[in-house]
Amino acid sequence: xxxxxxxxxxxxxxxxxxxxxxxxxxxxxxxxxxxxxxxxxxxxxxxxxxxxxxxxxxxxxxxxxxxxxxxxxxxxxxxxxxxxxxxxxxxxxxxxxxxxxxxxxxxxxxxxxxxxxxxxxxxxxxxxxxxxxxxxxxxxxxxxxxxxxxxxxxxxxxxxxxxxxxxxxxxxxxxxxxxxxxxxxxxxxxxxxxxxxxxxxxxxxxxxxxxxxxxxxxxxxxxxxxxxxxxxxxxxxxxxxxxxxxxxxxxxxxxxxxxxxxxxxxxxxxxxxx
Numbered sequence: 064x065x066x067x068x069x070x071x072x073x074x075x076x077x078x079x080x081x082x083x084x085x086x087x088x089x090x091x092x093x094x095x096x097x098x099x100x101x102x103x104x105x106x107x108x109x110x111x112x113x114x115x116x117x118x119x120x121x122x123x124x125x126x127x128x129x130x131x132x133x134x135x136x137x138x139x140x141x142x143x144x145x146x147x148x149x150x151x152x153x154x155x156x157x158x159x160x161x162x163x164x165x166x167x168x169x170x171x172x173x174x175x176x177x178x179x180x181x182x183x184x185x186x187x188x189x190x191x192x193x194x195x196x197x198x199x200x201x202x203x204x205x206x207x208x209x210x211x212x213x214x215x216x217x218x219x220x221x222x223x224x225x226x227x228x229x230x231x232x233x234x235x236x237x238x239x240x241x242x243x244x245x246x247x248x249x250x251x252x253x254x255x256x257x258x259x260x261x262x263x264x265x266x267x268x269x270x271x272x273x274x275x276x277x278x279x280x281x282x283x284x285x286x287x288x289x290x291x292x293x294x295x296x297x298x299x300x301x302x303x304x305x306x307x308x309x310x311x312x313x314x315x316x317x318x319x320x321x322x323x324x325x326x327x328x329x330x331x332x333x334x335x336x337x
Contacts, residue, residue, distance in 0.1 A: 064219040064223075064225050064226065064227055064235065064237045065224060065225070065226045065227070065240075066226065066227045066229070066235075067210050067226055067227065067228045067229065067230070069210070069229060069230075070084065070208045070209075070210075072084055072085070072208065072209050074086075074087055084205055084208045084209070085202075085205040085206075085208070085209060087205075088201040088202055088204055088205035089201075089202075089205075091198075091201045092197065092198030092199075092201045092202065093121060093125065093198070095194075095197040095198060095201070096117075096121050096124070096191075096194050096195075096197075096198060097114075097117055097118060097121060099193070099194045099197065100112070100117035100120070100121075100190075100191075100194050101114055101117060103190070103193060103194065103261070104117065106262060107261075107262075107264075109264075110186075110190060112190060116180070119176065120173070120176055120187070120191060123172040123173065123175065123176045124169050124172055124173070124191070126168075126172055127165070127168035127169040127170070127171060127172030127173070128165040128168055128169055129165075129168075130168050131164045131165045131166070131167050131168015131169060131171070131172075132160035132161055132162070132164050132165030132168060133152075133159065133160060133161075133164070134164055134168070135160075135161035135162075135163055135164010135165060135166075135167060135168070136159045136160055136161040136164055137152060137159075138164065139161050139163060139164060139304065139308065140159075140161060140292065140295065140304065141159070162199075162282075163305075163308045163312075170184075170188070173187045173188055173191065174187075183267065185267045185268040185271055185319075186267060188270075188271040188274075189261070189265070189267065189268065189269070189270040189271050190270075192257055192261065192270045192271050192273070192274040193254070193257040193258050193260075193261045193270070195274070196249060196250050196251075196253040196254035196257060196278075197250065197254055199245075199249045199250050199253070199278075200246050200249065200250020200251060200254070201250070203242050203243070203245045203246035203249070203250060204242075204246055206242040206245075207240065207242035207243060207246070209230075210228050210229075210230040210231070211230070211242075212241065212242055212289065212290075213226075213228045213231050213238045213239075213240070213241060213242070213289075213290055214238045214239025214240060214241035214242075214244070214288045214289050214290060215238060215239055215241075215288055215289065215290050216236055216237065216238055216290075217237055217238060217239050217288075218237065219237035222237070222239065224240065225237035225238060225239060225240075226238055226239075226240045238290070239288035239289070241285060241288045241289040241290070244285045244288055244289075245281075245282070245285050245289075248281030248282070248284075248285050249277075249278055249281045249282055249285075252277075252281065253274070253277045253278060253281060256273065256277055257270065257273060257274060257277065260273050265323070266323035266324065266326050267323060267326065268319045268320075268322060268323040268326075269319075269320060269323040269324070271319060272315075272316045272317075272318075272319035272320035272323060273316070273320065274316070275312045275313065275315050275316030275319065276312075276313055276316035276317065276320065277316075278309075278312060279309040279310070279312035279313035279316060280309075280313060282305060282306075282309050283306050283309040283310075283313070286302075286303045286305045286306045286309075289303070289305070291303040291304070291305075292304070
């Protein structure tokens with residue numbers, strides 16, 4: 064059984080100013096978005112995105128992530144608590160962000176950006192979909208550094224990479240390093256899939272559909288190794304809240320992929336080959 068390295072959550076301390084690793088992961092996510100966005104725009108010049116437009120999209124996305132992530136956490140995870148303690152809604156330094164809420168916030172932000180620049184919603188989401196997984200992966204690395212969101216208790220002999228998280232368990236207890244599973248699934252593998260799939264023209268909405276299917280699928284299965292939030296526990300059918308939130312993503316992905324394939328057939332064009 065391995066032991067979590069117990070990283071100091073503060074990466075840089077300059078007097079009264081402290082920079083946390085998790086904050087640096089956000090910075091890394093935004094930098095990667097811009098760098099990959101420019102590379103994607105260069106390999107697909109017909110899409111008409113410029114460095115300035117990519118930075119503008121990122122600005123909209125940051126607002127969507129922060130507002131949506133916080134609102135989603137309140138609604139999906141601790142609505143009763145915040146209803147009784149509304150002032151704590153603003154206690155963002157205590158943590159509490161939801162991916163699914165941030166995802167919905169980004170969708171609204173992209174719709175607003177597309178409306179402003181006369182682009183359809185799926186034209187925008189198809190472009191940004193391959194740029195998102197690296198940011199998700201960076202966030203999972205931040206989770207691992209902080210020792211938060213650990214996995215379920217498991218057998219260390221069957222899973223030699225199982226890890227003891229002293230932040231969670233005072234005595235040695237083997238748990239899945241679920242943050243690493245999420246990093247590999249929704250970060251590395253999803254990025255590779257979308258970067259490959261989006262290198263050639265696809266029907267409008269197809270890239271977005273693959274993102275929904277990929278993230279929803281990876282996250283759903285990774286949740287089998289993740290310890291559910293203590294204040295939620297397991298939900299209906301023994302599934303976690305995260306798994307239930309992934310179900311509509313997968314269903315929507317299947318629908319939009321089907322719809323995009325029908326649109327291509329109506330145009331008389333055969334499906335693109337990878």
